[in-house]
Amino acid sequence: MNLKKQIKLNSDNASSTKHILVALLLFFLPFVGIFCAIVSVDNFKNYNSPYWFTFIFGIIGLIIALFISRKIKPYIVLNNKMIDSYDNLKILFIIGFIGFTLLIAQKLNSKLSVLEKCESTIVLQKIFHKGGFRRPEKNILIVNINGENQKIISERKYWENISVGQLAKVCVYKSYIGFDSLELLEEK
The missing domain is CATH 2.40.50 (OB fold (Dihydrolipoamide Acetyltransferase, E2P))
Structure with missing residues (x-):
């Protein structure tokens, strides 16, 4: 099924609750991700290689976020207007996910140390x-x-x-x- 048909099906079946949940998720995700990144940076300030840590796990977060954003596109895009602005939504998702990845990696590194x-x-x-x-x-x-x-x-x-x-x-x-x-x- 192509994306236009999937969007038409999603739009027909989408309740106002789903619209609100998608909007809230995409609104709050970047802020929560930025908060997670700030917390993780404060915690790994005394690593021997903090810049490499940020670079490596930021890239890992970016790759995972790109993969996930491609997979969830049919469920997030609720109307034809969102198709045109999906790249903006994807950027918000990526920002949030990179922050999550940094925090999870920092916590994992602390547990494995x-x-x-x-x-x-x-x-x-x-x-x-x-x-x-x-x-x-x-x-x-x-x-x-x-x-x-x-x-x-x-x-x-x-x-x-x-x-x-x-x-x-x-x-x-x-x-x-x-x-x-x-x-x-x-x-x-």
């Missing part, structure tokens, strides 16, 4: 990046772990209370999917 060690290490340097328009404030501590200087983004209150030369308790987590992370124990 094992504590390798916790050690007290000296704070070598403190760096403050002032926030501004579209740029968050960053409170960075530089510590030496396994002979390498590592940066850890901390909460402002913790960053203000610790000095260069003081000990910070840092835990190293190894992940089975390759996105290792660091965590400040005193921040919990």
